[in-house]
Amino acid sequence: MNVGEVSALAGVTVRTLHHYDRIGLLSPSGRTPAGYRQYGPADLDRLHQVLLYRELGFPLEEVATLLDDPGADTGEHLRRQHALLRDRLERTQAMVAAVEKEMEARAMGISLTPEERFEVFGDWLPEEYEAEAEQKWGDTEAWAQSRQRTRAMTKEDWLRVKAEGDDVERRFAEALRNGVPAHSEQAMDIAEAHRQQISRNFYDCPPGMHAGLGRMYVEDERFTAHYEEIAPGLAQYVSTAVQANAARQT
Amino acid sequence: MNVGEVSALAGVTVRTLHHYDRIGLLSPSGRTPAGYRQYGPADLDRLHQVLLYRELGFPLEEVATLLDDPGADTGEHLRRQHALLRDRLERTQAMVAAVEKEMEARAMGISLTPEERFEVFGDWLPEEYEAEAEQKWGDTEAWAQSRQRTRAMTKEDWLRVKAEGDDVERRFAEALRNGVPAHSEQAMDIAEAHRQQISRNFYDCPPGMHAGLGRMYVEDERFTAHYEEIAPGLAQYVSTAVQANAARQT
DNA sequence: CTTGACCCTGACGCGACGTCAGGCTGCACT
DNA sequence: AGTGCAGCCTGACGTCGCGTCAGGGTCAAG
CATH class of the missing domain: 1.10.1660.10 (Multidrug-efflux Transporter Regulator; Chain: A; Domain 2)
Incomplete structure (x- = not known):
C-alpha cells in the first residue's frame, strides 16, 4: 500500500x-x-x-x-491501552456527571463552589499525570526492565495459559456433547471459569464485559468459526452460557 | 485570587x-x-x-x-458540552470494545482485517470532524445567529420553563402532604413528568441519568436544601420516586 | 503523448504552551 | 532595618505535531 x-x-x-x-x-x-x-x-x-x-x-x-521495547509484545500494549482507555472512560463519565450536576444546579438556582467545579480537572493532571503515569507503569525506562521480568512468561507460561484456555473450551464442548443445557448451573460454572481465566491471564474482565464477549462470539463470524471448528453449535452454546452467567451475577 | x-x-x-x-x-x-x-x-x-x-x-x-458570543448563555454552553462529552463517551466505549475484541482475537489466534481495526479511527476524523462538527453546530459564525433565534426564549419562555419546573415540584410536595407513597404509581408519574420536563427544556435525560440526579438530591446538601425549603422530607421523597420511576422503565 | 491524479523532498508556519533570564514584590524572621 | 525567599512580572526563544505551500518526478488512462 x-x-x-x-x-x-x-x-x-x-x-x-x-x-x-x-x-x-x-x-x-x-x-x-x-x-x-x-x-x-x-x-x-x-x-x-x-x-x-x-x-x-x-x-x-x-x-x-x-x-x-523488545520486552513488551502486542498483548502487553493491548492490556495497557485497555487500562488507559478505561481510565479515560471513567474520567469522561465524571465530567459528564459534573456537567449534569451543574446544569441541575443552575436550573434550581444553586451555585457550586469553585473547588467542586474544578475537581474533575484538579485531580488528573497533578495526580494521574505525575503520580499515576510515572508510578503506575513506571518511568518508562525502569519499567521496560520490570516488564521483561514479569513478562518472562513467553515460553512455558504462555503454554500454560493456552492450555488453560483450551481446557475451558474442552469443558464447554463436553457439556454440549452431553446435552447439558446452556442455561444450567453447570454450563454457567464453566462460563465463570472462562471469565476468571481471562481475568487472570489477560485483563480484568467483569461480568458485563464478559457478556459483551459472549455476544461477539455469535455476531462475528471468525469467532464463531473458531468455536464451530471445535464442535458444531459450540459458538451459540458458549455465547448463551456466558451471557446467562453474567446475568446471574447481578 | x-x-x-x-x-x-x-x-x-x-x-x-x-x-x-x-x-x-x-x-x-x-x-x-x-x-x-x-x-x-x-x-x-x-x-x-x-x-x-x-x-x-x-x-x-x-x-x-x-x-x-452574547447570544449563547451559560446554559447553552453546558448543553453543548454535555452533548460533546456524550459523543466522546460513546467513542471511548467503542475504542474499549475494539481493544477487547482484538485481545480476544489474539487469544484465539484469529486475525482481524485492517479495515476493521481502523474503523474506530476511520469515522471520527473525516465524519465527526468535517460533517458533524461543521454541520451539527454550524460553522460557528452562522451558528451564532441561529442560536440567537432559537434562544430568543430568555424572556417569556424562561418564565414558562421555570413555571413548569415549579409546577412539578408543587405536585411532588402535594403528593407528599397527602401521604402518597414515593413508590406508588402516582408518585412515579410525577417523577416521569419531571424527567420529561428536563428533557424538553434542558437536555436529553434518559431514565438512567434521571436516577443519577435522584441520588444527588439526597447526597448533595445544597440540592437537599432546595427541596427541604419547599417541604421537609421532600428531598428524600423526590429522590425515591425518581429512582423508582427509572427502575420501572426497564 | 498528454493529462490529471498521486508521489517525492525541502522549508516555512502555527498553535499552545514550556522554559529560561532578568528583575520587582510581599512577608516573615531576625 | 535588613535579609531571605517564595511568588509575581515581562520578554524571548524552544518544542511538538503536524499544516501548507513550492518545485518537481511518476503513473495509468484516454
Missing part, C-alpha cells in the same frame, strides 16, 4: 505519515524504485498502535520507545 | 494563565498596584468553560468566539 491508501484507511493525512517516517516512528518496510513509500501489514499494525497511544495523549517519542 | 492560587485550583500552569491573558481568552478582571493579576469569581467561571472546551479539542481562538 502507498501513502494515500494508508492515509484513507487509517484516517490520517499523508503529511502525518511523512512525519512519522522522518522521526523514525513508523518507516514503511519498503520503497518502490521511484521512491514511493510501500506499507505492509506489519506497518499497519504498528500504525494502529501508534494511533491508539497518540489518542491516549502520549508524546510520539515516548510511543516510539514503547513500541520499540 | 492571584495566578498561583488559580493555577493550583484549576490544575493548569501559571504560564497557561499568562498565555490566556495575552491572547485575550481570559484576562483577569483586575490587577494589584504592583501589577499582580487578580482573578475574580467570574474569571473562574470563564476559566472553567475554557478548560472544558479545550478538553473537548477546540482551538483556543474558537473557544474565545464561543464564549464571547
